[in-house]
Amino acid sequence: MNRYYTIKGGSYISAVIGISSYYVNDSEMGTVQERLRGVSNQDMSMCSTDYLNAIYKAKGIPIILSPIANHKYIKKVLDMCDGILFSGGSDLNPLYYGETPSESGTIVPQRDKFEMMLLKQAVKKDIPVLGICRGLQLINVFYNGSLHQDINLANPKQEKHDIINLPKWHKIHKVKIKKDSHLARAYQVSSINTNSLHHQSINELGDNLKITAQTADKTIEGIEVKDKSFTTAVQWHPEMMFSHFKIHLRLFEYFVDKSHEYKNQYMNKST
């Protein structure tokens, strides 16, 4: 049976989804700090409400995770959560894939360290993981892949993927979805129009990963981990699109459903 439709007509699905957050240094806050009414010398942990709304709309319970790189804390977080969403944000430190930061933007070591530690324990536990944008890049690098630090410089003739001068939900390119993938099961279509807000992309694909979505110019827009129940990621931002194009909610519904399933299995195992 198609589980997507069982959620739609079913009762409230209570899966707790932990969402990784931005770590913004005080020195980078600038005028934003004034709007937040923060006092000086305060770093901020922030999360776009688009992620929170998407998870909630998909009948999950969104929780913003504090970026604390401590093993015991992360273990507790994973005990509390039924799924983890790795959100978009700053560029990953290229040192993780053996390159020096040349064309990358701002790098936030605290966030990189926390998310690498969280992902390591999450895949060990096989808790459902959804990566979005930076989240996809994080998963690829964790599995020993590499990134183009800047797509435009890597291949100047390629389509533009960093379209930030249009509304965030605007359709930019068509993405082909591979059959027999979590993305195909979630979206129930073989291609979909998406936004594109990234200046980095996958260069070498990581070990044990499968490409699940690509644009016509061969940019990798979707991946999943072969031997995990649900560790899947997209390069686009469905959380910015679902309120205009309902189809983009399907990925969150599928993810919340997988997380609910995981919770039930886990509870059955531990009792």
Ligand SMILES: [Mn+2]
């Ligand atoms: Mn793109």
